[in-house]
Amino acid sequence: MKGIKRILVILGAMAIVIIILSRCMNAADQLPKDIRGEAYTGAATCVKCHKEIGQSFTHNAHSLTSKSIVGQQLLQVFTPGSNVFSYDAHQKVMIEKRAGGIFQVAYVDGKEVRAEKFDMVFGSGEKAYTYAYWKGKKLYELPLSYFSAIQNWAISPGFPKQTFYYDRPIGSRCLECHASYVDKKVTQTSGVSTDEELERGALIYGIDCERCHGPGRQHAVFHLENPEEKTAKFIAIYKTLSRKQKMDACGVCHSGNALVAQKSVFGFQPGDNLDDYYAQDFAGFGGADPDVHGNQTEMLKGSNCYRKSETMTCQSCHNTHENIKGNLKIYSQRCISCHQDSKHSQATLAKGSLSTNCINCHMPKIPSKLITFQQAGKADLSAYLLRSHHIGIYPVNSK
Numbered sequence: 397m398k399g400i401k402r403i404l405v406i407l408g409a410m411a412i413v414i415i416i417l418s419r420c421m422n423a424a425d426q427l428p429k430d431i432r433g434e435a436y437t438g439a440a441t442c443v444k445c446h447k448e449i450g451q452s453f454t455h456n457a458h459s460l461t462s463k464s465i466v467g468q469q470l471l472q473v474f475t476p477g478s479n480v481f482s483y484d485a486h487q488k489v490m491i492e493k494r495a496g497g498i499f500q501v502a503y504v505d506g507k508e509v510r511a512e513k514f515d516m517v518f519g520s521g522e523k524a525y526t527y528a529y530w531k532g533k534k535l536y537e538l539p540l541s542y543f544s545a546i547q548n549w550a551i552s553p554g555f556p557k558q559t560f561y562y563d564r565p566i567g568s569r570c571l572e573c574h575a576s577y578v579d580k581k582v583t584q585t586s587g588v589s590t591d592e593e594l595e596r597g598a599l600i601y602g603i604d605c606e607r608c609h610g611p612g613r614q615h616a617v618f619h620l621e622n623p624e625e626k627t628a629k630f631i632a633i634y635k636t637l638s639r640k641q642k643m644d645a646c647g648v649c650h651s652g653n654a655l656v657a658q659k660s661v662f663g664f665q666p667g668d669n670l671d672d673y674y675a676q677d678f679a680g681f682g683g684a685d686p687d688v689h690g691n692q693t694e695m696l697k698g699s700n701c702y703r704k705s706e707t708m709t710c711q712s713c714h715n716t717h718e719n720i721k722g723n724l725k726i727y728s729q730r731c732i733s734c735h736q737d738s739k740h741s742q743a744t745l746a747k748g749s750l751s752t753n754c755i756n757c758h759m760p761k762i763p764s765k766l767i768t769f770q771q772a773g774k775a776d777l778s779a780y781l782l783r784s785h786h787i788g789i790y791p792v793n794s795k
């Protein structure tokens with residue numbers, strides 16, 4: 397009897413140990429940690445279950461919109477022979493590979509005066525790349541940017557054209573739209589002016605899954621532990637959001653630069669009200685006359701398509717997981733889904749391609765009022781063209 401009792405006790409103890417061990421080894425503990433906090437887990441976890449989205453998303457502009465540049469790996473745009481920009485007969489900036497990285501090197505009359513390294517890139521390159529270098533806990537913009545329209549280097553937007561400039565700080569505000577997170581410390585300098593320090597090692601490049609969908613650790617844990625469950629839990633369901641909430645989820649980065657952020661928008665989650673993050677724009681200061689750059693939300697809201705339909709949102713035409721950039725036929729299909737029988741005059745019909753390209757006529761590319769760039773040896777600034785999201789009837793020959 398004694399022997400059996402002892403065996404039962406040992407078996408019982410073993411069972412308890414197994415239960416405790418399995419508790420410790422639960423799904424939550426196996427998931428990677430994320431610098432944004434306990435509620436997050438990082439894109440590597442998401443794509444384990446959402447494989448297809450993960451694959452197509454790596455080609456989307458959101459995922460590519462910022463990167464750290466490691467060593468001598470300078471993106472596809474580096475072509476020897478086209479790596480110099482002359483300001484005038486005396487001053488130039490060269491792009492040079494050197495030990496430890498690639499640099500923008502400034503020369504005056506052939507003598508090197510300053511060199512700073514490409515540490516980080518902004519932009520997927522769709523229209524432009526802008527570069528930055530770290531100095532301590534601060535990020536600064538490099539004097540030259542690369543513009544895809546001219547396939548060449550030009551002076552970074554808004555920089556002086558007389559000489560090279562290396563001292564324009566890039567604040568966390570750029571990162572709020574072009575990255576998923578950065579740790580920052582704000583210090584009071586004098587009076588009301590503040591200064592910020594950015595933590596290079598705590599920066600999540602690109603716009604990742606949780607930046608748009610909100611923190612997803614609990615969702616991932618639940619579905620790991622309940623693989624038979626096919627209905628999403630613990631994650632915002634876009635379908636159930638109101639139209640304003642859907643517009644806000646994109647508007648957090650696509651409502652222009654004139655808005656004043658009241659608090660960091662890194663914490664914005666689908667379902668949140670954007671008005672809680674941005675102070676009301678002053679009429680006339682971007683609000684009444686929105687620019688094509690970065691302000692698709694206000695442009696769209698001014699169109700009849702938006703005002704006279706009850707359902708149109710950005711998602712009527714865009715799926716942010718894929719890259720169909722330049723495929724105007726697919727976009728035109730999305731117009732036709734609401735406009736089966738648009739009435740065009742004979743003169744318009746005679747221009748042709750009516751069924752495959754609604755876009756060039758009704759959403760023409762127009763120059764930004766905010767962004768222009770300076771090419772070498774050109775007297776005038778060059779235009780930066782963007783699609784107008786004010787869908788409407790434009791003079792027909794506009795392209």
Ligand code: HEC
Nearest residue numbers: 441442445605606609612613616619620626627628633634
């Ligand atoms: C263990 C597997 C698993 C992991 C990991 C996972 N998901 Fe999911 N997710 C699911 C399942 C299952 C569904 C429900 C079926 C579906 O919609 O695909 C779902 C649905 C979703 C939905 C759709 C919600 C809706 O509108 O119906 C979103 C958005 C989503 N997941 C985002 C994420 C994000 C972001 C991450 C990473 C933080 C993530 N998922 C990680 C399994 C997972």
Ligand code: HEC
Nearest residue numbers: 457458461519520522573574603645646649710714716721
């Ligand atoms: C966290 C900020 C952020 C959010 C949220 C965001 N975007 Fe963007 N989006 C950007 C930035 C930055 C770019 C420029 C990317 C580049 O080319 O470098 C961009 C580019 C785009 C493009 C052009 C590239 C392409 O794929 O054709 C489209 C379209 C777009 N966004 C649509 C949307 C829609 C729709 C939503 C809402 C579901 C959304 N975005 C949410 C920041 C954001």
Ligand code: HEC
Nearest residue numbers: 439442443446449450453458603604605608634635711716
């Ligand atoms: C720029 C914002 C943005 C980013 C980044 C983003 N999503 Fe989405 N996602 C959306 C929107 C908007 C929808 C809703 C689409 C709709 O309902 O038309 C969506 C829908 C989904 C869905 C459900 C519908 C479907 O298409 O299956 C899943 C699952 C999902 N996303 C997972 C992910 C994962 C995983 C990542 C990262 C690899 C990711 N998303 C990155 C905006 C984004």
Ligand code: HEC
Nearest residue numbers: 518519520521522523524525526569570573649652689690
């Ligand atoms: C309010 C959000 C927002 C802020 C702040 C912002 N951007 Fe952008 N940026 C965008 C959006 C959206 C696009 C793409 C579409 C457009 O131009 O309208 C874009 C486009 C770009 C592009 C071109 C990308 C490409 O592939 O064509 C570069 C480069 C860029 N931004 C750099 C910066 C830098 C540097 C800063 C800070 C000085 C900054 N942005 C601040 C939202 C923002």
Ligand code: HEC
Nearest residue numbers: 700701704705707708712730731734754755758787788789
């Ligand atoms: C969600 C449905 C929907 C989608 C998608 C849509 N539209 Fe519209 N559009 C409308 C509605 C509704 C009107 C207003 C019709 C009226 O006034 O009777 C309209 C009006 C227009 C007008 C007349 C504009 C004016 O100022 O009078 C044009 C042109 C137009 N749409 C072109 C397009 C093009 C091009 C696309 C694709 C890029 C598109 N629409 C996508 C719903 C839509």
Ligand code: HEC
Nearest residue numbers: 646650692693696709710712713721722723727755782783
């Ligand atoms: C009626 C269809 C439609 C709607 C709705 C729509 N877009 Fe677009 N968008 C387009 C088309 C078409 C293009 C051009 C695509 C191309 O050239 O590859 C475009 C391009 C863009 C670009 C790239 C900028 C450029 O000039 O190339 C951004 C960013 C963008 N859209 C964001 C948004 C956001 C944010 C919303 C919601 C506020 C939105 N779009 C709503 C049709 C639409």
Ligand code: HEC
Nearest residue numbers: 731732735738739740741744747749750751753754757789
């Ligand atoms: C060659 C330029 C051109 C193309 C391509 C084009 N449109 Fe138009 N559209 C116009 C002009 C111009 C008008 C004003 C009426 C006219 O003069 O024909 C117009 C008028 C409209 C209207 C308002 C009239 C109405 O039916 O209520 C809608 C909607 C519209 N177009 C949708 C579309 C759609 C959808 C496509 C693509 C399938 C498209 N258009 C292709 C130039 C064009």
